[in-house]
Amino acid sequence: MRQIFLPFFFLLVASILSSCYYSHPNKLDHWVSTGAQYVDSVNFMIAHHYWEGYNLETTDSFQLTQTLPESFEEQEISHLMIKAKEHLVVADIRYVPTDSVDSVWVKVASEQFTQGWVREKTLLSKATPSDPISKFINNFSNSRTLIFISLLGLFILLVVIQMIWKNKRPQSFSRLFYHSTGLLAPGGWNGAFRSIYPTLLCLTISGSATLYGSIQKFVPITWVEFYFHPTVNPFSPELPLVLALFIASVWLFLIIWCTVVIDLLHRELFQQVVVHSMGLACICIILYLVFTLSVQIYIGFPLLLVYWIYAIWRYRKQHYVKLHCGNCRAEISQLGICPYCGAINK
Structure with missing residues (x-):
């Protein structure tokens, strides 16, 4: 466990202690005309x-x-x-x-x-700046709450439809939702998410949100400069290290997300892939909102460490579960009634 967290810890410390501002050359050829109207x-x-x-x-x-x-x-x-x-x-x-x-x-x-x-x-x-990245930042900032509510509503609708198709009892919805969300650490999602990728996705989005919240809290001028002059290249020499780390984390998130979807397509039916993907998207948005806002009240970094420990602990716990339902073949934590299909396993 310690070997896993040490790289993240040093990466976090490096991002905090490094220079956070854009470096502007001290040019001597300022364009400035005489008169109070004119601008340097x-x-x-x-x-x-x-x-x-x-x-x-x-x-x-x-x-x-x-x-x-x-x-x-x-x-x-x-x-x-x-x-x-x-x-x-x-x-x-x-x-x-x-x-x-x-x-x-x-x-x-x-x-x-x-x-x-x-x-x-x-x-x-x-x-807004005409750059597509700037327009995306502006649109996402103005509609992220609506996006979250829409995804959550669609996820609940898909779960209800799935329950109706499988003739599940209404009282089993809360249990299905609990197992689907996995308490924001999808280590044991119905056997589909036994791989490390969903957990890595949650670790990445939480770390990325903490970096974003830190930029907004401590060096907001850096984000404004990025908004006017964006880039998707984390290796750009003009970027401060903290912003380069944030862009790299976004790329890592997208790569892991594609890996999760591909892994699901090899394990589940299409409707199950849609339900699990929507649930995972809801979790990612919740993590984004929680860690972005928690940095504003100075509890984001300890909360991030606690969450990383919990997420990895849950994955390790679920990783070693070897029980499968005899009816639907879903992985279950103990013998008895299967939380997914209702069959009794002895």
């Missing part, structure tokens, strides 16, 4: 993560003004409408010190040859 290009890029020529895609409609606020009278304001799903490019950036709402104004141009100015706060709240 390098300093703005470091603080705001984008500059002229940056591409965005709108998520909601908003209005543009044709001129900066200090250069027109109120009755001369001309508004231009930008619709959702339009591609924009940043054309210019200016400071407007007299604006009490937002002193940074951004000039954008659309595919329809529309150009105008908008406050930075409005722009960033209604647009």
Whole structure:
């Protein structure tokens, strides 16, 4: 057991003690013109993560003004409408010190040859970087609760349908759900998950969620920089180590997930594969939410260690179970009534 946890422990310590910030070169060729309106290009890029020529895609409609606020009278304001799903490019950036709402104004141009100015706060709240990874991060952040509820509801529906097909008694649902979820450590799922892969999947998603929560809690500016300039390459020299570890853990999660599904397809019928996959997806989302939020209240790391110990202990306990139901061939922990088909084993 100790040999298993030592690598994870040193990996965790290394990620905490390592540099967490992007390294920005100290350039001397700053683009800055005279006047209070103009912006230092390098300093703005470091603080705001984008500059002229940056591409965005709108998520909601908003209005543009044709001129900066200090250069027109109120009755001369001309508004231009930008619709959702339009591609924009940043054309210019200016400071407007007299604006009490937002002193940074951004000039954008659309595919329809529309150009105008908008406050930075409005722009960033209604647009996302056009990179597919950035759009995925934005969509997932805004809908992860809905995704979890949908997956959980679909999983319960599939379990109920499976019970009806097998003529199971309604009171056996709680027992079936308990064995299916495995208390968030699927070591003994109906004989289908006797392999180490589901447990590795849960260990990976919990560790990845803890890393993500740590980035959000201690170095949120690092995640913002990644949001504006994403990459799927964990070996990129521009990435801080903690972010490289997080990206590597996401790749590891996807690889293990594919391995779990392939392993299930060799062991179970298709409907069983769907039910088990949905249950495992629910567990992964629960682990993601629990460990992401627990880091915010400083209990994420000890909780992660406790969970890893529990998950591996449960796998080792279930791994050595050799009993099989004589009717459905599912693995059972003891003789008696089979929790899956109801047959009596003596």
